[in-house]
Amino acid sequence: MRIFSFLKNHKLSFLIALVLLFAQANFELTLPGVMSDIVDVGISQGGISSTVPDEITSEDLESVELFLSDAEVDQVEPHFSEPDADGVRTFTGSRSDRESLEGFMGEAEMLAYQFMEGVSIDEFDAATESSAADAGTAQQAPAASADPVELMRQMFGDTIDIADIERLVDAGVVTKDQLVESRETLTRQLGDNGDSIIQSRAIEFVESAYRDAGVDLTAVQSNYLFSQGLTMLGYALASAACAILAALNASRTSAAIGRDLRHQLYERVLDYSPAEMGKFSAASLITRATNDIQQIQMITVMCLRIVLFAPCMGLGAVVRVLTTPTGMEWILVVAIVAIAIAIGVLMGVTMPKFRIMQSLVDRNNLIAREILTGIMPIRAFGRQKHEEERYDEANRELTSTYIFTNRCMTFLMPVMMIVMNATTVGIVWFGAQGVDAGNLQVGTLMAYINYVMQVIMSFMILTMISVMLPRAGVAADRVQEVLDTQTSIKNPEPEARVTRERSEGWKGVVSYNDVTFTYPDADVPTLENISFTAEPGKTVAIIGSTGCGKSTLVQLIPRLYDVTEGSITLDGVDIRNIDLAELRRTIGYVPQKRMLFSGTIESNIKYGDESMSDEDMVQAAQIAQATEFIEGKPDGYSSPISQGGTNVSGGQNQRLSIARALAIHPKVLVFDDSFSALDYKTDATLRAELDRRCSDSAVIIVAQRIATIMHADEILVLDDGRIVGRGTHAELLHSCPEYLEIAKSQLSESELGLDEPARPASGQSGDEGVEPAAAAEDSTEKGGER
């Protein structure tokens, strides 16, 4: 999966998560080791963990020293105190001293213990002889003249114990060197399994030595169990602390990623021009900002908890499995191969269905949205049954796919359990043979099972996640796509930017210079060769049939789109060189689509400048003819406005939108079909007020109603993106057939002054004189229709 840009600011959180999860895995993996010690040492060895006893009687220590070389004795002696009144000596060395003594003392203790229990004379003879032979030295017993075995038999009977050995050494029958040799020979003969046998025999010696020294063995065991219990508790708490911190880090990071993403997404989308909005669609942007970001948050939590934890745990467990020499590593390999096959088969069957599922969910959403948004026409045309069936079909298909994949996935858990249980049985089966042979202890076996289970679990989690991650990555891709999409309307570079707002200010002369415009995804231009000028104090009106490009034309002024050819200037400066925010503050644009925001009437009128005075707000409302209905409301300007302005009428909504544009005192006022919902009287009064109070602004009005624009200083007639007529109302009636047609469709000939005998308009060419006659014909037709 590629690295998404929104993750870049959170590298530290990922590092912290890795450290915490690594520590947690280590603590958790230490627990089976401690448990193994509790079983092997705490229970089997009565809590005696070292072959170097803490307390020992001088007598027992001497017995051990019988089997130590002089050099070894010199090493041991300084670490034990002088005997106390009871003849007990205490170990005074450090932990490292203890470790250096443990090896050879254990061997000596094993022999001492053996002799304490009694060894047959023949066995003893064989051991001492073979050790002498091993060492290549001839037996040099002083009693060589007699058969020493017979002599010993006469002296000690059939068995010989440790006291007899002491006597033999004192008598010079056996030398100390021989005893040391026999110890080394025995150790060699025990071979690979020797360590655990020596350890267990030596521990038995230490136990009996403790008994002799009057040490409370129950206390030794409980102390050991208590200290190991505490250690276990410590590790468990440390692991829990790491888990809590990792969870905290994960939730904080995912929440921060979600917050940052929503912020970045909204910031980017607010900059988008209608072209980018059109590319994504508002519905898709909302899904990306909500559902997709939520998915990313979930994935982040999963990554910071499970995805990073599983490898730490798995690798740690593998290391421990490999460092525990049991010879059963092959069981782990077989288990992993079995799981890989099971997951592979399952994924092979379900993955195609998962992919289909995504498109089925999309289809389901699409149909649901279409039905919900089109509920009125569906009812009007009585198509409920048809739509119900259409949705049912999509829903059924999605449901059956869900059921199929879920049924397949239900096999996963039982298969996993079978593999894991079979693995446990295998380890116990083969491990029991090791325990029986004395080269494996029960606790170690238990810990081993635990490690193998951890490896299997980690492998399983990683496999499942590697299947889930690519699917979840789709959401991240969708969000990243929005972040990567730059707006096509760019603010000019600072060095090229023209700013006049704070100096002499803008006058408001807008000029279109041979403007041609083509929508980004269109093949033919929507506007062609448009040229006109709107001056302060003057009104330019634009009229034309539906879809001829009127809205497109005025949207170019606040740079919702940029011209394809030609230029638009404000006071002679190309608007592409004016700071975007400054340009838009200079223009009061009332869009065709009315849009109020949730809040109050006041917050909506003051939308362009929250700090504006109440007088300015009231004045804007007065010009927009909105005061009557605002003051009629109990709360006046504080009356609530619901989202989209659905709690006010279309006309009231339009008046508030106009007041919002007027309130910022713009130098250019653009009304895109903004008077359509006003009655004729209000329309006329509003325009009269505009003329009176906004005399220093250039006004551009797009309208469908002749009555709205007939008093404009210049009227542009648009047809199929071209200006086909321009002039005043009176001029156009005679010069522009398109205008005449529109006018006659709305007003009677008498209202248009066309029922008077044809009179050529002043300054018009001869053929224009034909127009009124044609108009009269049209009018008759219209009358006939009525």
Ligand SMILES: Nc1ncnc2c1ncn2[C@@H]1O[C@H](COP(=O)(O)OP(=O)(O)OP(=O)(O)O)[C@@H](O)[C@H]1O
């Ligand atoms: N985003 C767009 N992408 C491509 N073509 C568009 C887009 N918006 C509008 N058009 C097309 O441009 C043409 C002019 O649209 P415009 O909205 O400017 O017409 P109009 O004269 O304002 O119409 P009306 O009076 O119905 O509002 C139409 O043919 C329309 O299909």
